Structure formats: structure tokens, C-alpha cells
Amino acid sequence: MSTSILVVDRITKRFSGHTAVDGLSLDVPPGVLYGLLGPNGAGKSTTIRMIMGIYEPDEGSVRLFDDRVGVGGRDVSARVGYLPEERGLYPKMKVIDVVLFLAEIRGLDRRQARTRAMDWLERLGLKDWTNRKVNELSKGMQQKVQFISTIIHDPDLVVMDEPFSGLDPVNAQVLKDTLFDLRSRGKTILLSTHIMEQAEKLCERVCIIKDGKKLVDGTLAEVKRTHGGKHVVVVFDGANGDAMRIFADRRLVAKSDSSAQQAELELAPNADPQEILKALVQSGARLSRFELAEPSLNKIFIDLVGPAAATAAARPEVARA
Amino acid sequence: MHKVLAVIRREFVERVRQRWFWIMALLGPVLFGAIFYLPTLLGRGGGLKHIAVIDGTTTDFGVQITDRLNRPGPQGGTSFAAARIAAPGLTDTVRIIDSLKHEAEAKRLDGFLIVTNATVDSGKAEYRADNVSSFATNGALDNALTELVNAVRLEREGVDPEVVKRARVQITLATQKLAGAGQGASAAQSFSLAYFMAFILYFAILVYGINVMSSVLEEKTSKVVEVLVSSLRPFQLMLGKVLGVGAVSIFQFVIWGVSGRFLFAQRQKLIGNAAGAGGDSGSFFQIPHISGETAFVFAAYFIGGFLLYSAMFAAVGAMSSNEQEARQTQQPVMYLLVASYLSMFAMINDPGSTLSVTLSLIPFSAPIAMPVRWAAGNLPLSEVGLSLGILFVSIIAVTWVASRIYRVGILMTGKRPSVKELVRWVRTA
Numbered sequence: 001m002s003t004s005i006l007v008v009d010r011i012t013k014r015f016s017g018h019t020a021v022d023g024l025s026l027d028v029p030p031g032v033l034y035g036l037l038g039p040n041g042a043g044k045s046t047t048i049r050m051i052m053g054i055y056e057p058d059e060g061s062v063r064l065f066d067d068r069v070g071v072g073g074r075d076v077s078a079r080v081g082y083l084p085e086e087r088g089l090y091p092k093m094k095v096i097d098v099v100l101f102l103a104e105i106r107g108l109d110r111r112q113a114r115t116r117a118m119d120w121l122e123r124l125g126l127k128d129w130t131n132r133k134v135n136e137l138s139k140g141m142q143q144k145v146q147f148i149s150t151i152i153h154d155p156d157l158v159v160m161d162e163p164f165s166g167l168d169p170v171n172a173q174v175l176k177d178t179l180f181d182l183r184s185r186g187k188t189i190l191l192s193t194h195i196m197e198q199a200e201k202l203c204e205r206v207c208i209i210k211d212g213k214k215l216v217d218g219t220l221a222e223v224k225r226t227h228g229g230k231h232v233v234v235v236f237d238g239a240n241g242d243a244m245r246i247f248a249d250r251r252l253v254a255k256s257d258s259s260a261q262q263a264e265l266e267l268a269p270n271a272d273p274q275e276i277l278k279a280l281v282q283s284g285a286r287l288s289r290f291e292l293a294e295p296s297l298n299k300i301f302i303d304l305v306g307p308a309a310a311t312a313a314a315r316p317e318v319a320r321a
Numbered sequence: 322m323h324k325v326l327a328v329i330r331r332e333f334v335e336r337v338r339q340r341w342f343w344i345m346a347l348l349g350p351v352l353f354g355a356i357f358y359l360p361t362l363l364g365r366g367g368g369l370k371h372i373a374v375i376d377g378t379t380t381d382f383g384v385q386i387t388d389r390l391n392r393p394g395p396q397g398g399t400s401f402a403a404a405r406i407a408a409p410g411l412t413d414t415v416r417i418i419d420s421l422k423h424e425a426e427a428k429r430l431d432g433f434l435i436v437t438n439a440t441v442d443s444g445k446a447e448y449r450a451d452n453v454s455s456f457a458t459n460g461a462l463d464n465a466l467t468e469l470v471n472a473v474r475l476e477r478e479g480v481d482p483e484v485v486k487r488a489r490v491q492i493t494l495a496t497q498k499l500a501g502a503g504q505g506a507s508a509a510q511s512f513s514l515a516y517f518m519a520f521i522l523y524f525a526i527l528v529y530g531i532n533v534m535s536s537v538l539e540e541k542t543s544k545v546v547e548v549l550v551s552s553l554r555p556f557q558l559m560l561g562k563v564l565g566v567g568a569v570s571i572f573q574f575v576i577w578g579v580s581g582r583f584l585f586a587q588r589q590k591l592i593g594n595a596a597g598a599g600g601d602s603g604s605f606f607q608i609p610h611i612s613g614e615t616a617f618v619f620a621a622y623f624i625g626g627f628l629l630y631s632a633m634f635a636a637v638g639a640m641s642s643n644e645q646e647a648r649q650t651q652q653p654v655m656y657l658l659v660a661s662y663l664s665m666f667a668m669i670n671d672p673g674s675t676l677s678v679t680l681s682l683i684p685f686s687a688p689i690a691m692p693v694r695w696a697a698g699n700l701p702l703s704e705v706g707l708s709l710g711i712l713f714v715s716i717i718a719v720t721w722v723a724s725r726i727y728r729v730g731i732l733m734t735g736k737r738p739s740v741k742e743l744v745r746w747v748r749t750a
Contacts, residue, residue, distance in 0.1 A: 052551045054732065077552035084551070088544025093335060104327035105552045149548070 011060035020046040022212035035203035036192040043212035044192040078107040081155035091135035102149035196298035241285030332565025377437040515696035523662040533631040537638030555728040626688025636723035639730030661686035684715035
């Protein structure tokens, strides 16, 4: 316990219609990239807000940096950087002034903040925009400014709610690089996302939640091991023959996630992958890839969360905090 | 405290940087000056009037009234340059009127006065002009005609005009207040002081209260508030906001005070040139002398009123999701303030009435009511103390309630809360 940066102990949060978070516990060790995963409306943002001390949990507690902190991240805001899901900056303020202000309310000295702000703005290619108003910036640039103000005080723990939403591939890469850089300097990063490909590439540890409850957590390898089974990835080269019928054969394939050009198969217990390969070739399918593989996080996620959750809308939150 | 200071600093700097702040700072004294001097300027009727006297009389009344009008008027009042045109018959009158119309249209003539024998006999005369609504011009003509008709009639009855002249006396009622804001100030001065204070208090509390509201709303709609409350307690944020905007308002007053002093010192030049006559004599509004005590009362009630109302406006901003919603939600708060302002007119007439005393103790109306009573009349200090005490306690109570609404409201989106929900927020927050 004493080695954890963040311990969430059985927190519950109810809003006027429903229970958003239901007895959830998390344990985030230092120096990792931790993914909080879940479909829309699973309670990710509510959990993060309780970690940050914006909401008070109805039950349970949040501990940061091995302290018992009644109201979460706010009291240690000098050591925590927070990027909320709903981004926002003062539209009429100058870029530099916004960054300085947000650094100041986290306890950073104004002069020190200015030096760091200039460094970061230069590093992320915004140097020429320092004295422009926020609303003159493109959305991507505003995201970068927001990102700078999240980490300008060099926090030990960075909490980001859906950091990649709305980013173009170039900016997403910039963000990823910066996150890896932070991690290599020993910082801990907790991020929420519902894009599993991203989580798989970034996170060492994940926790998948649904309806406010934890479904699974652990290192990525552990999660894959316990929820994997034998998997095969098939990529077709044009014709897929009678593949769909073979994938539907429950003696060979337990579950499949397939499209016209490729498929991810979870094998039935005791099934031999060679038999599937033989059946596919005989059915006239042309293959460019046939690979025994670990299940993707996406596959595990969909298996666990179920297809119904994929369409669940985020619930409007009427706070009773 | 470092964090609250950062919020105060942001509110202050961002506001003072805005163009409207400086427009207000510069226009304020000019506008306030105009409010006081416009009635005076309009009342004066604008100095010299060129008129024609169409004389249809068979006596020398036409000549006399022309002479009378050509005498210089009182300082600051209306003067006439009158020319007599004899119109012996009715047809002449009609012809002359037709020809003079062109002169009036060309603005070479302000109007024409038609006098006949009936003027003396039954007191009827006619004045035609483009502008017949100038009280000053009408009043001056009225005076001249009445005076002259009286004299002519008395003369007909055999009274010596010299006796008539000696019998006339101009009454000037000088009123002096017994005690209070400015001892020895005239009624006109304390009226304008009361009016002035009430107006500025109302205006400033309203403008800066709404400033606090829009600031809250801006953070809510731009979504920046979530980052803020991850580092600041909502109360710290609200406090910083109210104090920051308050500092802007005090800065604005300082600018107004300095520039107002300057304008006041230059008033002879400014007003004198505009009206062709200097001084304030005869004006209902007068620039009063403002004593140290009065300045203190004004400042205490401004700060108190601002704190009370801006806390309420902050709560209004927090419970609204956009400008339109805020405009609706702010109405109850606005009514409180407008009602306090309007009640000023009742209070100026009778500052000692039960209504006035009650209003100056109720915290929501006290910030306007008390300064008005202070300026208008004799006020025991104990009453001011009591009123300030109630106001102080109310500020704490209202801020407590407002901060709880604020705390929940800033993170809430969607439907505006009902009164029942608000009560629950306050209870459980």
C-alpha cells in the first residue's frame, strides 16, 4: 500500500437518478501509465472528479501520495496536473496570461511559471502565439495550451480525462511523446479513454469499468492472460471464401470479431488452429496473414463490456455534490 | 491566500485591460455631469430668442410689450430681441403672419407673438413658434405679458405705475437644513446629493454585480471552471472574483473622483461657453459639497451593497447555463435593487417616515436608502450604526448561502434548478 501514488478505496457516487460509481477501488503504483477504460457513461469522469476532489464520494475514500486526503487532489494541487474531459480556457485572455494564471492557482511562483511557460510554448510550436488571444487559436493549438497548463508545475501525478479526444494524428503523437517523456522521468499518469487501441499502445496497467463497477484490472499482460484464451488473427488477401461459415463453427471458434478483410478469432477449447487454416484454404480463401496472437485489448473490452454498452449514452450528471 | 490573490489579480487586470472600462472611466463624469446640467440647460431655453411682435392693438400696448421684452432678462434666463410690426386690421395680421412664416422656417425668427386689444381686456395673447414647448421661453413671455397687462389695467383704474412697481416684490425662499450630511447645505443641494448618491450606488452595484455574474458564467460556459476547482475551493474562487471585481469598481470610482473634481473646477468654462451664461443659480440641481462623513457613508454602503449583491449575482451566474437563462434568473435580484432605487423618491420627500426608516434597516435596500436619508436629512449616528450592523450580518449570511449554491451550480449543466433543488443544494452542499 505504502508504495502507491493513488489509492481509491471503495468509492461510491450517486446522482439524483442513478449510481454513477459503485464501490470502485483502484491502486496506482508510482511511475506507470495507468488506463481507466470503460464505455461512455461507465463512470470514468465521475471517478476522476472524485480523485481530483471536485466531487466528494458518498462512500469510500481517496488517498494521494500516501496521505489520507479527505477532498482528494485539490489539497495537493501543486503535485497533481489535471486535464478535464471538457476542455476550457478563457477565450479572451492572452495565451501566456492563461498559462500563468493556471500555474499560479496551482501554487507556482509567477516568475518561475513564465520561464517554464515560454519553454513549453516553444517546445510545442506555439511561441508565435504567446501574446495572442486564446480564441484566435485553432482547436488543436488550444488543446496544446491546455496541455501545457496541465503539466507546467511539473506534477508527480498527471490525471487526464480522455486526453486524445479531438486531437488530430499529429497532435496525438505530440501528446504521446510527451506522456512517455513524463513517465521516463518517473511521473505517474492516469488517463481515461474508450479507445482501446490507444490504451493498448500506451498503458502498462489498466482497469476496465462498466456501470461504475470494476470488471478487471492489472497489468496489460495479466489482463490478457486471464481474459485471453488462444487467439488467431486472420487477414484476407481478396477472396475470403467460406470463412464466415467456418468462423461460425463453434467446435473451432468460440468467438469472432470479423470484417470482410480481417478477423480476430478466439479459439474454442481444445481446437487446433491448424484445422482452421486448413478449412480456410480449402474453402478458397486467400490469406495474407494467419497468426497465433494475444487477444487485443479491444477484443477483451468488447467481450467484457458487451455490445449493448457500446451504444450507451453518457448520462447527464445532475450533481448533488 | 496566494491562490485567491491570483484570482483577484486576474479579474482586475483582465477587466482594466478592456476597452469598456476606460470608456466608462472617461464617459462617466461627462455623463453624470450631463445628468445634472442637462435639465438646467434645457430649462434655460437657450439664451437669446428673436421674436416678432404683431401688434393688432389700438393702444401703445404693442410698443410697451416690445420694449419690455427687449429689456435684458435675468442672468442665465431667456432674453428676447423683439421687433414690433403694426397690424391695424385683421387682414393685415393674416398677411403678416404668412410672410413671417417664411422667416421662421428659415430660422431667422424663433417665433412671433400676436397681441390685440383683447390681450389687455381678457388676457389673451398668442405665441407661434417652431418650438412651443420650452418652459423657459413660455414662462418668460408669460411673465412679461402678465406684468404689463396688470400694470396697464391698474393704470386704467387710476393707479400710479410707480406705486405698482413699488408694490411688487420678488420672494426668494432660502431653505437651510438644520443638521446632517452637510450642515448649512441648501435643500436643493441636499436633494441633489441624495439623488446623486442613490443613482451612483444603484448604477455601480448593478454594473459591477452583473460583472461578477458574467465572470462566473464565462468560466462555466467556457468550461474552464473544472480546472479551477481542481486547484481552488469554490469559495476561494468566488471570494477572489468578488474582491477582484470590487477592486475594479473602486479603481473606477477613483478615476471618476479625480476627473470629476477636474471637471467641476472647470465648470465655469465648460458650461459658461455652452449656455452663454455661467453659474448654477436658479437650477434645481446643484453640485453639493461632499463632506468626509458623507464620503465615508457612501463608501461603507457601496462596499456593503456591492458585497451583498455580488454574492447573489455570483449565485445567479452559477445556477444558469447561458446568458439568456441568467437574464431570467437575475430578475429577483434586480427587482430588489430597482425597488430600492425607486423608493429613493419617496424617501427624499420624507426621510424620517416609517417607510424610510424601515427601508434603511432592511439590508437589501439599506445600501441605497441609508445614504439617501443621510444626505437628505438629520440622522442619528446610532441608526447608521444599526443599519451597517444588520448589513454586515446579512452579507455573511447571504454569502454563506450563495457560496453553497455556487459550489454546486458551477459544475452543473442542463436544466435550471427549481427552488426546491436550490434549498437542497444549500442544505447538503
